[in-house]
Amino acid sequence: MKNYINVTERNFAQALLDFIEESPSAFHAVERIKQFLVPQGFRELSMNEKWSLTSGGKFFVTRNNSALIAFIVGQGEPEQHGFRLLAAHTDSPSFRVKTLPEISVEGHYLKLNVETYGGPILNTWLDRPLSLAGRIILRGESPFSPQIKLFHSDRPLLVIPNLAIHMNRKVNEGLELNKQKDMLPLLAQITEGLEKGGVLINLLAETLNCLPEDILDFDLFLCESEKGCFVGLQQEFISSSRLDDLAMIHAGMYAITQAKPSLATQVLVCFDHEECGSTSRQGAASPLLYHVLERIMLAQKKDRENYFQALEHSFLISADMAHALHPNSSEKHDPTNRPILNGGPVIKLSANQNYTTDAESSAIVTALCQLANVPVQTFVNRSDERGGSTIGPISSTHLDIRSVDIGNPILGMHSLRELGGVKDHLAMANLISAFFETD
């Protein structure tokens, strides 16, 4: 049997699994992207200082430690060549630990009060070893400048136990889970000394080597504690958490560092808060991108008129995962547009503009795929299914530029373990490289 997956595809998919393992939260993802960009010559710009940019310069900015915009200043005049933008998101559905999280159960168990973030498939979080990841806010020199530290427990810490089938005989006829009652993770057995409370804060303080009273607040999320892996007869599938949308972030960050220089300014946009509607200061509905692009123009001594000209020459790819044909539920798919795992990147279309793709932007992606020698597929919802949306239409209402929605096919979107194709990941990076470098 000839190898279906070649070495380059295998290695690139393995690099994705490593990246996801090191990015258990949006904060960690941004930190990991920074660590990747800096050795490649990218320099961090401060949002509160004046910028001065010259062609070929590589820079990035961050917002809230959870969003990042990286760019390479184009070789041409920006008002004539515009921006090439690849946008994806750093967040995934999960559970956020509430303040005052500790709940004692009859003096025996300690569980954590959590709030659902985005739209996880709840039952996939049951009976799995879980960890905690996010950022901790520590007392700083002044109230307005607290210190921020990342936290990721390096061992499984929590579990959300299922109810035995003997206590819920109808469990297999459809499981209804209450987010406040059924989804609270168990943290500890209450033993001597633990009954006083402050268990979580003490754990954080011990890990960060600080005093418990110096911890002012935290943004902590539950996460998968087992690393992703390959599955299938030829190991042709990727089973991992957070493929949506770290796979697109990972492909984008490789593409921008490896693409040849171009006349256009190449931009990688990593937004946060896609899963809850993008309406935060670091989400796609914020003015963040609009402002950063304008500042890139001003820092090259261009004016607002030039900025609007540049937007007319720009193109945005919104890259977010797509739904692959399901082996057990093929009737849920459109009769003719049926993307499969390992069949290549997917162009997403919606007449009602849940995706920004139109015939022209779709044609551009198809032509780029041909140029990059990458197969391409299309996704349209069944007409009687509502489907999802993504950052593309939200960005479009804030940034007046041509755009398209694409993504790699996966199964089980928003499951704790999503399933993707090994071949698709390298194919997507090659498509994005072609997008960045083709003038």
Ligand SMILES: [Zn+2]
């Ligand atoms: Zn997504």
